Amino acid sequence: MSTSPESRAPRLRPPPFTPRPRSQTSSYPDSLRYPSTRSTTPSLTSSISSKSTRSTTPSLQPPGTPKYKATISAESRIGTKGPKNLHVRHTSRPPSPRKRVDATPSPTPFIHPVDPEAGLLDWKSLEPDLSAEIDERDLAGISSSTPEDKVLVSVRVKPPSGEGRDNQAWNISPDENLITLDPRHARSTGKATEHRFDAVLTGSDNRLVYQRTARSHVIAAMEGYNSLVFAYGQTASGKTFTLMGDENEPGIIPRALKDVFGYIRKNPTREFLLRASYLEIYNETVYDLLSPSSSGSLGPTITDAGVVNLREEVVTSLKGIKDVLERGDSSRRTASTDWNERSSRSHSVFRLVIESREVGIDGRSESPSQGVPQTPGGTRLQTRGGRSVQSSVLSLIDLAGSEKATSDKERTREGKYINTSLLTLGTVIGTLAENAAKGKSDHVPYRNSKLTRMLQPSLAGNARVSVICTLNGSTSAIGETTSTLGFATRIKKVQLHAVKKEIIDTDALLERYRKEIEELKARLEERERDAPARNRRLSARQQIDESRALNDMSGRIKQLTKLILTSETVNESKGDQSRPSSPSKLDFSQSPYELQKELLLSKEEIERQATLILSLEASLEQRAVVPLDAPEFEKDAKIIELWVIPLYYDVWRKNVWPDEDNRQKQVKEYEFVTKRYEENLGEPLRAVKEDVEKEWAGKLEALEEKLRASDSYVLECERGLEKERQIRLKLEEEKRALVAFVSDLDSALPSLRGLVPPLTMGTSHSYTGTMASSPFRPTLSALTESNPNSPTPSPVKTKSPRKKSSVSIPHGNPTMNDSTRAATLFDQTPEDDLIDGDASFTVHDKENHAITI
Numbered sequence: 001m002s003t004s005p006e007s008r009a010p011r012l013r014p015p016p017f018t019p020r021p022r023s024q025t026s027s028y029p030d031s032l033r034y035p036s037t038r039s040t041t042p043s044l045t046s047s048i049s050s051k052s053t054r055s056t057t058p059s060l061q062p063p064g065t066p067k068y069k070a071t072i073s074a075e076s077r078i079g080t081k082g083p084k085n086l087h088v089r090h091t092s093r094p095p096s097p098r099k100r101v102d103a104t105p106s107p108t109p110f111i112h113p114v115d116p117e118a119g120l121l122d123w124k125s126l127e128p129d130l131s132a133e134i135d136e137r138d139l140a141g142i143s144s145s146t147p148e149d150k151v152l153v154s155v156r157v158k159p160p161s162g163e164g165r166d167n168q169a170w171n172i173s174p175d176e177n178l179i180t181l182d183p184r185h186a187r188s189t190g191k192a193t194e195h196r197f198d199a200v201l202t203g204s205d206n207r208l209v210y211q212r213t214a215r216s217h218v219i220a221a222m223e224g225y226n227s228l229v230f231a232y233g234q235t236a237s238g239k240t241f242t243l244m245g246d247e248n249e250p251g252i253i254p255r256a257l258k259d260v261f262g263y264i265r266k267n268p269t270r271e272f273l274l275r276a277s278y279l280e281i282y283n284e285t286v287y288d289l290l291s292p293s294s295s296g297s298l299g300p301t302i303t304d305a306g307v308v309n310l311r312e313e314v315v316t317s318l319k320g321i322k323d324v325l326e327r328g329d330s331s332r333r334t335a336s337t338d339w340n341e342r343s344s345r346s347h348s349v350f351r352l353v354i355e356s357r358e359v360g361i362d363g364r365s366e367s368p369s370q371g372v373p374q375t376p377g378g379t380r381l382q383t384r385g386g387r388s389v390q391s392s393v394l395s396l397i398d399l400a401g402s403e404k405a406t407s408d409k410e411r412t413r414e415g416k417y418i419n420t421s422l423l424t425l426g427t428v429i430g431t432l433a434e435n436a437a438k439g440k441s442d443h444v445p446y447r448n449s450k451l452t453r454m455l456q457p458s459l460a461g462n463a464r465v466s467v468i469c470t471l472n473g474s475t476s477a478i479g480e481t482t483s484t485l486g487f488a489t490r491i492k493k494v495q496l497h498a499v500k501k502e503i504i505d506t507d508a509l510l511e512r513y514r515k516e517i518e519e520l521k522a523r524l525e526e527r528e529r530d531a532p533a534r535n536r537r538l539s540a541r542q543q544i545d546e547s548r549a550l551n552d553m554s555g556r557i558k559q560l561t562k563l564i565l566t567s568e569t570v571n572e573s574k575g576d577q578s579r580p581s582s583p584s585k586l587d588f589s590q591s592p593y594e595l596q597k598e599l600l601l602s603k604e605e606i607e608r609q610a611t612l613i614l615s616l617e618a619s620l621e622q623r624a625v626v627p628l629d630a631p632e633f634e635k636d637a638k639i640i641e642l643w644v645i646p647l648y649y650d651v652w653r654k655n656v657w658p659d660e661d662n663r664q665k666q667v668k669e670y671e672f673v674t675k676r677y678e679e680n681l682g683e684p685l686r687a688v689k690e691d692v693e694k695e696w697a698g699k700l701e702a703l704e705e706k707l708r709a710s711d712s713y714v715l716e717c718e719r720g721l722e723k724e725r726q727i728r729l730k731l732e733e734e735k736r737a738l739v740a741f742v743s744d745l746d747s748a749l750p751s752l753r754g755l756v757p758p759l760t761m762g763t764s765h766s767y768t769g770t771m772a773s774s775p776f777r778p779t780l781s782a783l784t785e786s787n788p789n790s791p792t793p794s795p796v797k798t799k800s801p802r803k804k805s806s807v808s809i810p811h812g813n814p815t816m817n818d819s820t821r822a823a824t825l826f827d828q829t830p831e832d833d834l835i836d837g838d839a840s841f842t843v844h845d846k847e848n849h850a851i852t853i
Ligand SMILES: Nc1ncnc2c1ncn2[C@@H]1O[C@H](COP(=O)(O)OP(=O)(O)OP(=O)(O)O)[C@@H](O)[C@H]1O
Pocket: 157, 158, 159, 202, 203, 204, 205, 233, 234, 235, 236, 237, 238, 239, 240, 241, 242, 340, 342, 343, 344, 345, 399, 400, 401, 402, 470
């Protein structure tokens, strides 16, 4: 890779400030330089430093005493079956110290009765030979033999099961690397029916698949090239089986990790630093599988510089790296679909950053004066210290599978995102292939999906790439299989030009650790040298503090040294896998031997945690932005921002809004769906956008329709109520008028008696008129007017200035002959009935016309 002089200049960073509570930092004046060792694990590091590191634990064995090796069974030596077949026979294990107490004293250290240190050493020296775990035969002849400028393309056909055996549409010739569509089905496709690739595989042997498809790329990564291995294919065709495998058939990832450590072991001239990370892309959002809680602005983001804000853990052993893998795997999104019981709903990416450098004969890093040969394949960058560090990334990717719509709505939605990003991957590969074939440089739409954006540097050529296309050979999947083969054919044409990358020493974590170790060692030496003179001036208390500080320093040196892997250290820790996990309950009736074993395991756990602390520190360091000499208030503000606010917010959120996480996730998804299309998306995702918009527009329309219906119902109800109110008012008025009328009538009765026939309900003599204006309040004059025959019209006055009633007095010569009945009129039309019941009554005029009031 060509590097401009400017870019070669070391980018010196000021020592970062790592916020930490005052109480802890203040007790150690120079703790800002090595804050966490002191502040978070003072006793831890000192205990590790003094006891647990194998190389430094004082040995009670006389020099040259042979170490005991436990024998292992033949098959576990061969190592073809993995760790579960590892049978350790403890025949040559020395007797436990308790038994030895009674034995005749012997000059060998193993008979030392009680010294636990001696026990530790004995037990460590007894660890079984795990050469079976890292298979020597596999490592022999490892070399990156793939044509460097081409993608290594393999297809793997999933073996049919059950009835599927009779429905196979493809003929497979592994020896010729050929796959052909059976002539019986060939006519229907109208496409090429014969395909040749770098490897055509079938069956369930993952070892073979690893060797043919991925091993060379893993080794290339160890040699300094970025390497990318991914599986592509329709759902349930075997991508996860190929990458992860199962207990009996570990897949590419576990085998690759084994080879990584095997490679380190076989290369004593280099030292390595490994950092693992694991992410997934789900519904076009990147999630950190090692830190599932990080999200939003703190979550991983894809930038031109790669993926940032992603947790990277320094790993020092095969077991450690497998733990990381398992932890991440447990956070992956899988679900049962119509086709696969455990279908990956996201693209998952396991990344291993490998930094390495030549070391001298004494184990120290080489300087140019020592004449290290130029690493072939890349520019050697030599900066201040003259050191160059090779850096590469091994990416192992299990893509989600392309699929048809499923019966589940949520799965369908995920499926849309999956298909879209795979479509974009296809488009990107197609464009790259065409550019390569025709010597063009057409725009490649990397930015149209997160997956292609992340793969951009690799697909653009700066990596060794291997793709395994997994196929379903059944007749029911001819279309999908043909499409996958098309992808395989296109990607074969992509041109690569990967080169080794060497980075400036200050950017390499390996170099930073190495420098820190050297500085610490120098300081330690100096302080130890001055100790006798200084101690004379110090109080007893100060001397204790001083000795504690020295312990911390040496603990830190040991921890940092452990992170840097060499052939020797990998050899030492290869027993990790076989050791039993620590029981949760301590049984003090165990033999001293067993207890020592427990002790050792616990110490190792402490070491593991300490390693984790260190790698967390490393991530933290990358985030620290306040320089050491920044004003106090700035540091305080940072502490509040990083610790206090998130802490309180978290507590508050959990109390006030327990479902906030889900809500936020949903909001994020909605935001994504609704807002950022234009800036983010290209053609394929626009199709998703339209789909989603259509879906939501339909829902919105239905809701609006419902709203309109309920609005008009409410309006109708209001109108009905108003009508009823009016009627009620009218009735009340009529009631009042009737009451007045009746009382008028009552008072006029004596004078009318003999002239007017008795007014009764339903009788034929009555009055007529409209009821609109107090029909029951006819004035006496009206009555008299209508009864011209009335001899003595009574001057009765109306009580209210109401409109004159149009009630007409019945014709004829009515005679009021039943005053008693008339007086009972109130009884017959009680007030309540007028209001609540049917208020009308009927009277008849002379012509017997019924009038209903
Ligand atoms: N080569 C194989 N040999 C034996 N079993 C296999 C093979 N390939 C796949 N299987 C089995 O088929 C099932 C589906 O495989 P797998 O989950 O790997 O598919 P996938 O392509 O990853 O699907 P998805 O895209 O839905 O995640 C699993 O039970 C797996 O064990």
